[in-house]
Amino acid sequence: MTPARTPAARRARDIGLDVRAPKAKCDDRHCPFHGRLPVRGQVIEGTVVSTSMQRTAVVERTLLHFVPKYERYEKRRRRYLAHAPPCLHVPVGHRVRIAETRPLSKLVAFCIVEDLGEAARRVAGEEAAGPAAPSPTPETEAKA
Numbered sequence: 001m002t003p004a005r006t007p008a009a010r011r012a013r014d015i016g017l018d019v020r021a022p023k024a025k026c027d028d029r030h031c032p033f034h035g036r037l038p039v040r041g042q043v044i045e046g047t048v049v050s051t052s053m054q055r056t057a058v059v060e061r062t063l064l065h066f067v068p069k070y071e072r073y074e075k076r077r078r079r080y081l082a083h084a085p086p087c088l089h090v091p092v093g094h095r096v097r098i099a100e101t102r103p104l105s106k107l108v109a110f111c112i113v114e115d116l117g118e119a120a121r122r123v124a125g126e127e128a129a130g131p132a133a134p135s136p137t138p139e140t141e142a143k144a
């Protein structure tokens with residue numbers, strides 16, 4: 001896949017994952033593509049919920065966990081702090097793929113490696129955007 005080494009062009013490195021390399025370049029030391037940060041371990045998909053920090057994003061993932069006693073699923077979520085390389089301009093609301101790295105700081109041990117585009121609005125519990133409102137009229141019969 002990677003043709004030949006062209007140090008002048010500074011092509012994105014092959015990070016060993018099946019992801020699309022970013023089109024932009026950056027000079028971030030902690031960029032898996034343009035720096036020298038190895039990624040290994042878990043690869044997780046999530047939604048970006050905040051990019052207020054410098055080069056770090058909050059990525060949230062929602063899981064369904066089965067509760068045998070009630071035979072139902074409960075929603076669980078976890079937030080990961082992930083390094084956001086400047087070459088991937090990932091905005092809030094996008095789904096991303098994050099890959100585990102060595103610890104980059106006290107709380108950051110993941111790095112965003114792929115932007116999967118805008119997430120469906122229902123993912124992060126944002127039902128307000130959904131057009132489906134089945135019964136807008138209040139039920140009058142129930143009060144009889």
Ligand SMILES: [Zn+2]
Pocket residue numbers: 022024025026027028031032033034035085086087088
């Ligand atoms: Zn980069």
